[in-house]
Amino acid sequence: xxxxxxxxxxxxxxxxxxxxxxxxxxxxxxxxxxxxxxxxxxxxxxxxxxxxxxxxxxxxxxxxxxxxxxxxxxxxxxxxxxxxxxxxxxxxxxxxxxxxxxxxxxxxxxxxxxxxxxxxxxxxxxxxxxxxxxxxxxxxxxxxxxxxxxxxxxxxxxxxxxxxxxxxxxxxxxxxxxxxxxxxxxxxxxxxxxxxxxxxxxxxxxxxxxxxxxxxxxxxxxxxxxxxxxxxxxxxxxxxxxxxxxxxxxxxxxxxxxxxxxxxxxxxxxxxxxxxxxxxxxxxxxxxxxxxxxxxxxxxxxxxxxx
Amino acid sequence: xxxxxxxxxxxxxxxxxxxxxxxxxxxxxxxxxxxxxxxxxxxxxxxxxxxxxxxxxxxxxxxxxxxxxxxxxxxxxxxxxxxxxxxxxxxxxxxxxxxxxxxxxxxxxxxxxxxxxxxxxxxxxxxxxxxxxxxxxxxxxxxxxxxxxxxxxxxxxxxxxxxxxxxxxxxxxxxxxxxxxxxxxxxxxxxxxxxxxxxxxxxxxxxxxxxxxxxxxxxxxxxxxxxxxxxxxxxxxxxxxxxxxxxxxxxxxxxxxxxxxxxxxxxxxxxxxxxxxxxxxxxxxxxxxxxxxxxxxxxxxxxxxxx
Numbered sequence: 059x060x061x062x063x064x065x066x067x068x069x070x071x072x073x074x075x076x077x078x079x080x081x082x083x084x085x086x087x088x089x090x091x092x093x094x095x096x097x098x099x100x101x102x103x104x105x106x107x108x109x110x111x112x113x114x115x116x117x118x119x120x121x122x123x124x125x126x127x128x129x130x131x132x133x134x135x136x137x138x139x140x141x142x143x144x145x146x147x148x149x150x151x152x153x154x155x156x157x158x159x160x161x162x163x164x165x166x167x168x169x170x171x172x173x174x175x176x177x178x179x180x181x182x183x184x185x186x187x188x189x190x191x192x193x194x195x196x197x198x199x200x201x202x203x204x205x206x207x208x209x210x211x212x213x214x215x216x217x218x219x220x221x222x223x224x225x226x227x228x229x230x231x232x233x234x235x236x237x238x239x240x241x242x243x244x245x246x247x248x249x250x251x252x253x254x255x256x257x258x259x260x261x262x263x264x265x266x267x268x269x270x271x272x273x274x275x276x277x278x279x280x281x282x283x284x285x286x287x288x289x290x291x292x293x294x295x296x297x298x299x300x301x302x303x304x305x306x307x308x309x310x311x312x313x314x315x316x317x318x319x320x321x322x323x324x325x326x327x328x329x330x331x332x333x334x335x336x337x338x339x340x341x342x343x344x345x346x347x348x349x350x351x352x353x354x355x356x357x358x359x360x361x362x363x364x365x
Numbered sequence: 366x367x368x369x370x371x372x373x374x375x376x377x378x379x380x381x382x383x384x385x386x387x388x389x390x391x392x393x394x395x396x397x398x399x400x401x402x403x404x405x406x407x408x409x410x411x412x413x414x415x416x417x418x419x420x421x422x423x424x425x426x427x428x429x430x431x432x433x434x435x436x437x438x439x440x441x442x443x444x445x446x447x448x449x450x451x452x453x454x455x456x457x458x459x460x461x462x463x464x465x466x467x468x469x470x471x472x473x474x475x476x477x478x479x480x481x482x483x484x485x486x487x488x489x490x491x492x493x494x495x496x497x498x499x500x501x502x503x504x505x506x507x508x509x510x511x512x513x514x515x516x517x518x519x520x521x522x523x524x525x526x527x528x529x530x531x532x533x534x535x536x537x538x539x540x541x542x543x544x545x546x547x548x549x550x551x552x553x554x555x556x557x558x559x560x561x562x563x564x565x566x567x568x569x570x571x572x573x574x575x576x577x578x579x580x581x582x583x584x585x586x587x588x589x590x591x592x593x594x595x596x597x598x599x600x601x602x603x604x605x606x607x608x609x610x611x612x613x614x615x616x617x618x619x620x621x622x623x624x625x626x627x628x629x630x631x632x633x634x635x636x637x638x639x640x641x642x643x644x645x646x647x648x649x650x651x652x653x654x655x656x657x658x659x660x661x662x663x664x665x666x667x668x669x670x671x672x
Contacts, residue, residue, distance in 0.1 A: 073619075073624075074459045087585060088584065111460070113405050129438070134435045141431045148410055154422055156386075158423060279394065320380055
């Protein structure tokens, strides 16, 4: 972070000048305003003015930007947050996430929460099937929760949620999918192990019928998220991790609309066509199998927020 | 303006990385997307990511920004444009105006139009009084419209609008002020001269009951515009100019909330306490007098806009 430099009134103009435009604006802030807010606004105004100077927008382009920002706000409702979508498709959400989750090497990387997480999902025993309607290609997921030194973490909570194989979450298909379909909470055993049954997830589009979707269209980008299972793994004394497991064969693996894919989160999904192996895990052959371990870093202090 | 550099796929990652985050996002745009839009988005994403990296926002600060942008959009109605206000108080409107009106030395500087301009205002003969309710301190305005070489421009149209001495435009006080109070269109005579009567304008606040007003409060800034007369001067063959004349004694002269004041637009207002002089211009003493000339540059081509 850059230190706040006090305004040097001798070197700045009181009045607007193109050459020093950001300084003139920033000099107007009261010296006793909140220091963090002054720092944030100073940086934003500097970059905003620098961008405008590089772009040299016409009046009509400026007005188009005003309209886009207005419509993005007006698209928001209690169940639709178009500005978060904009942040997502511009890579800002992933960047803020990365800045706030710089973990020791070896720890499972964090990713963004997204809009489909639901608190207080059903708790399951290991081995349970979280797919409640039997639709889709069966998938077994199993692995271990460990610390950075490789020691198993018992009683870790693993919250998982994912789409069905049509690319919809339960909350998007009330009355079509059973409630809480393809989501649940598992607990690691004494050796840190967890295992459950589900179906292979599918890619799906972010909402694209608003200003953000139109922007994506204008810059030739598709709105699809790469297929994944979404996890939050928590254990006392460790940093919680929000993370994804991505399928390796999704057509959008290398072009996730919100930049959620990290190379180290692409898993190996094996198709097993062995009736005995299938019977041992409670499926009929063929089924998909993925092994995935989570590595948690020891707890760190939360960062401060603007009051 | 910066040239668009083609994406070098060999040097960029497909997947999100904090260090190259803007490049990863910009590389996703289709090569055949509109070249100007690609250029604009490339610059915006670069500066947005650079600002986020300098600020290092917490998750809560990021969410506060999302909420602010959302509320700013939701404050907008057919008669209230909160994003233009935001652009105004951040100096962006003045910057875009400056970029689009780089005039030869000596030409009257442009300023922003603002929300109170009304087309098709009443036409007046020189000498008319545009103050229809007789309230306020009388003001005589007179001067000449010239070209860069100092030659008078006859038949130039001068559209003027201003607040009354309570700081309100007619359109803000329907039923209180007469319609079209303190606005009108004058025409320069054969020697380029114009003259009219009015009242001394007063400073006034921009709308401050929304997110932009709250931001101004948080950074210790007031919402007031410095007192001014607003003009559009047009003549065939010349660039139209939108400009202000600022009073020298306004308490907000050096701290206009939207950075509209330019040093060269602060006029000398003389208080004349001479009954004979007053009678000659149709006032009773004392009255204010300002002399102000406009200098128009020859026409230039309009800039292109994003389609």
